[in-house]
Amino acid sequence: MRPSVREAMLAAVPSLRAFAISLCGNVDRADDLVQETLLRAMANIDSFQPGTNMSAWLFTILRNLFRSEYRKRRREVEDSDGSYAESLKSHPEQHSRVEFEEFRVALAKLPSDQREALILVGASGFSYEEAASICDCAVGTIKSRVNRARTRLSELLSIDGTDDFGPDQSTRAILSAGGRGG
């Protein structure tokens, strides 16, 4: 493997993990998925076109792996076992952990096609065109999924007392508090 290829793969790992965790809702499974992605990428490195976006290529592989294998076990995969929250405990930003967890729970309720579109465009920093390429669909489809995802998320985070979600005052506070994070 060329050093530059390895470096590019390593550089993509943090965001691959974030994407995988968003898809799986489970850190251990997500890391397995990232590992599979790297193995698959190495085995098919010849099909990577130098000069193109390594990150987008890896995201495509990861997304396809998730769809083909993990989706079959969706019930199991999307089971929240708290390992995500556990991973956040190691992070110094304790104060936002609860808010993160609430958000993650809401995120997990989205249909996976909406969720992946939202993450790719809203967090991973891909353009609509790149996201469409990763998800193998039309740009308009991505836009529509992102819009539906946002709408559904805000509904989930605004309504308290849903069965397994419970009161989410801190998240509502965030949604109604203007000018933060600036």
Place this chain on the structure above:
Amino acid sequence: MQTDAHIRKAGGRLSREDQRRLGDILQRVYDDVVRQGVPDRFRELLNELDDSHEAEGSGVQRSVEEDSDARSGNGNGKSSGNEERDRHRGANALEHPQNKGSS
């Protein structure tokens, strides 16, 4: 039109302000994972794959190398150009087979 009440009522498009807030949380949740960096597990994996294919430890990795050699017009497999690299990384792999975990 762009009030918080519309988050719940509209069922359609969110105001720009609401989108921004959602996007802000989403980004922070995501970045929290990104900031964890590269776990050793993946660094080791890539090192291992590197070493094992140079030490002929894994068929998958060998085929990767053969492919890239073929692409660059260098059909000799383990060519002299790689020898120096082998000495640094491959030597360890030969003494400590790293085939584990590549099943």
